Amino acid sequence: MKYALIAAILFVTFKIALVEAKDNVIIKYKKYDEIDLGNLEIKGNLLAPGDLSVQERERVRFSRKLYLRTTYKDEQDRDVYYLR
Amino acid sequence: MKVLLTFLFIMGSQSFASYNKAKMIYIQDQSVEKNLKIFKELFQSKYYLASATFLREYIEAGNNIPEELTEWVDTLVIKTGHEVFDSVKAERLMAQQSWALKFVASERLFKANRFKEVVHLLAPFPENHKFAPEAILTRGIAQSAMNNMTEGNKSLERCEILAKDLAKDNKKEKLERYYTIIAEKCLINRARNYFQEKSYQKAISLYHEIPKTSYTWPYTLMEMAWSHFYLEDYNRVLGLLVTYKAPLLSSYFFPEAEYLSALSYLKMCLYDDAGVVVDKYDSYYREQTNELKKILAANKNSDTYFLKLTLGELKEKEEMNPYIRNLVTQVRKRIRYSLDLINLKRSILEEMAIKKLKQDAFSKELDERMSAVINWKRRKINHFIKKEMFDFINEVHRFSYELFNVSLEVISNKKDLLYKGQSLAKERTRGSEKNIKRNELQHFWTFQGSFWADELGDYSFGLESNCKLQKVTRVRR
Numbered sequence: 152m153k154y155a156l157i158a159a160i161l162f163v164t165f166k167i168a169l170v171e172a173k174d175n176v177i178i179k180y181k182k183y184d185e186i187d188l189g190n191l192e193i194k195g196n197l198l199a200p201g202d203l204s205v206q207e208r209e210r211v212r213f214s215r216k217l218y219l220r221t222t223y224k225d226e227q228d229r230d231v232y233y234l235r
Numbered sequence: 236m237k238v239l240l241t242f243l244f245i246m247g248s249q250s251f252a253s254y255n256k257a258k259m260i261y262i263q264d265q266s267v268e269k270n271l272k273i274f275k276e277l278f279q280s281k282y283y284l285a286s287a288t289f290l291r292e293y294i295e296a297g298n299n300i301p302e303e304l305t306e307w308v309d310t311l312v313i314k315t316g317h318e319v320f321d322s323v324k325a326e327r328l329m330a331q332q333s334w335a336l337k338f339v340a341s342e343r344l345f346k347a348n349r350f351k352e353v354v355h356l357l358a359p360f361p362e363n364h365k366f367a368p369e370a371i372l373t374r375g376i377a378q379s380a381m382n383n384m385t386e387g388n389k390s391l392e393r394c395e396i397l398a399k400d401l402a403k404d405n406k407k408e409k410l411e412r413y414y415t416i417i418a419e420k421c422l423i424n425r426a427r428n429y430f431q432e433k434s435y436q437k438a439i440s441l442y443h444e445i446p447k448t449s450y451t452w453p454y455t456l457m458e459m460a461w462s463h464f465y466l467e468d469y470n471r472v473l474g475l476l477v478t479y480k481a482p483l484l485s486s487y488f489f490p491e492a493e494y495l496s497a498l499s500y501l502k503m504c505l506y507d508d509a510g511v512v513v514d515k516y517d518s519y520y521r522e523q524t525n526e527l528k529k530i531l532a533a534n535k536n537s538d539t540y541f542l543k544l545t546l547g548e549l550k551e552k553e554e555m556n557p558y559i560r561n562l563v564t565q566v567r568k569r570i571r572y573s574l575d576l577i578n579l580k581r582s583i584l585e586e587m588a589i590k591k592l593k594q595d596a597f598s599k600e601l602d603e604r605m606s607a608v609i610n611w612k613r614r615k616i617n618h619f620i621k622k623e624m625f626d627f628i629n630e631v632h633r634f635s636y637e638l639f640n641v642s643l644e645v646i647s648n649k650k651d652l653l654y655k656g657q658s659l660a661k662e663r664t665r666g667s668e669k670n671i672k673r674n675e676l677q678h679f680w681t682f683q684g685s686f687w688a689d690e691l692g693d694y695s696f697g698l699e700s701n702c703k704l705q706k707v708t709r710v711r712r
Contacts, residue, residue: 212647213647215644216640222427230420234571
């Protein structure tokens with residue numbers, strides 16, 4: 152029983168020490184890196200046009216409905232109202 | 236002379252006797268026929284308005300006028316107007332045998348857009364009745380409103396013939412003029428029907444039948460101009476509308492005419508000319524109208540202000556605002572105004588005659604009844620004039636908005652030309668005879684800067700359309 156207890160304490164202590172050791176890990180990145188673009192090779196098709204161009208389109212015209220007389224209904228009504 | 240005096244004495248004493256009889260009936264009679272009896276006696280003593288108030292009550296109580304009295308009722312409506320029957324339901328008036336009252340009912344139905352009933356009610360209207368031209372005119376317009384143009388035109392043609400006959404046979408100048416105006420109204424409404432049916436040429440030839448001396452003629456110019464507009468004769472449109480600039484027609488200012496001028500310039504791609512019309516409208520007419528509105532709005536709740544405005548001297552009105560004079564002139568030429576004013580004056584004279592009689596319960600009753608009707612008549616005429624004037628103000632504002640749209644269209648078209656790198660082929664020219672469309676009966680005279688009465692309404696511009704000759708010129712980079 153005594154040994155088992157000691158073994159358990161030792162195991163816990165070891166585990167804690169292991170976790171603490173993991174937290175203190177320092178990751179170092181490269182401060183400078185060099186890419187040689189000349190050696191890079193990209194596979195694919197060229198889709199962009201070779202020359203800059205603007206496509207012409209019709210200017211949007213906002214239609215205004217101008218008043219056009221089609222009837223004299225109001226004037227005819229008024230002719231009746233204005234009789235005797 | 237002796238005979239005349241004796242005749243007048245007999246007539247006067249008869250009239251007085253009838254009045255006394257009416258008074259006795261008023262005091263003693265309790266029968267259902269009481270109001271009809273009083274009406275008969277007062278009518279015979281020539282107190283027409285007073286008698287009409289008793290007849291109104293008799294009808295309102297659900298009674299029908301005996302057939303032998305229908306002629307009296309016709310006379311009554313002519314002498315007093317129909318305001319006294321305004322409180323009677325249309326159905327009660329329709330139920331009467333009097334054609335005058337049926338006609339009054341038809342106007343009421345027309346105002347309620349019950350056109351089918353109007354046509355039905357006036358279909359059997361006797362053509363020998365004094366109100367026949369007006370009744371058939373009403374029927375024709377009701378048929379037109381129901382889009383039954385064929386029947387409408389038939390009625391209007393019949394109305395024109397009847398009114399012309401009555402004008403010819405009438406020896407009284409005022410009545411002759413009255414029936415002539417009715418005949419012209421019938422003809423104008425036929426032309427309007429043709430316009431609605433897009434038979435513009437037919438409409439124009441009918442408008443040409445109105446003599447230039449007629450009161451209605453200035454109004455036909457603009458209507459004729461619209462027909463020419465649809466026939467794409469914009470030079471004629473502009474020529475017709477420029478007639479309103481003649482000093483003889485200075486009382487006639489129609490906002491719609493300014494709009495139609497601008498629209499015609501726009502159609503001819505004369506953008507600068509359209510712009511001039513819009514600018515002038517905004518800077519002058521709208522300003523003047525705002526002034527007019529201030530004057531009228533200050534008195535809008537008055538029951539007499541507008542009536543008084545039409546009664547005084549014209550010169551006084553000119554100082555107030557240029558439009559007041561014009562509107563007063565136009566209102567004074569309306570049939571409705573003239574008839575209502577005559578009736579009002581007649582009613583006031585009758586009231587004064589009753590006030591001179593011995594004051595008792597009966598004369599007080601008559602006075603009260605007449606005061607109520609006279610006040611109602613006065614308010615109605617006042618309202619009619621007020622409406623005419625405020626309608627004008629509203630019209631100015633409405634066409635100000637429409638002209639704004641025209642100016643936007645002008646800007647848009649100009650921008651289009653600019654973006655497309657185009658320009659109009661021609662600059663504004665003074666015009667030429669070769670651009671004028673005319674028939675074999677029309678002769679050409681150059682306008683020398685003065686308006687001659689016999690030339691009015693026959694003008695045409697000679698401008699060349701700028702649209703047809705657009706020249707595409709690419710802007711160089």
